[in-house]
Amino acid sequence: MILKVLVSFCPKLRGQSGITEFDDKLVRKLIEKATVYNDRLVVEFKSGLEIEVNL
Template sequence: MEKNIATVLGVAFDKDTAEIESQLVELQEQIVRAANRKEDYDALVNEIFRLREAKQSMQEYNADRQGKRQRIADMTAFLDEQTGEMIEYDDKLVRQLVERVEVLGDKMTVGFKSGLEVELMC
């Protein structure tokens, strides 16, 4: 399970903002040149705003993924601390791991605090 989580939420799959950052620097330089030549630079400004929004979106996406990685690490650490085999319901464990349980007909969905969901047929 940890291997699957690492594959899905690995840092390697976060969105890199370096390309956008270099484009922003280049556009800012173009604006300075256009301003010095007294040329219109409205299109450049609009592109900078678009790229800033895209960069912000990527940063939020990466922060969300980092939050999920942290919750999974916390959950894994908690599970590693548990000793012995579980043979009965443990309220503390359930409250630590499970965010919600939905039952619809013969299907049950367990939503974990890590963001993962598991569907079970009843």
């Protein structure tokens, strides 16, 4: 799920084959926390950027 969020959010990753599976180390470097609600997922990056994905 997190990989799909990152790929859909970052245009530089679209169409790239560099990330093909979940990478725990990458997630831990980039993401501060992810909060799951009944209808959405909120991802807070360590940079302070937040994205919200409707489920």
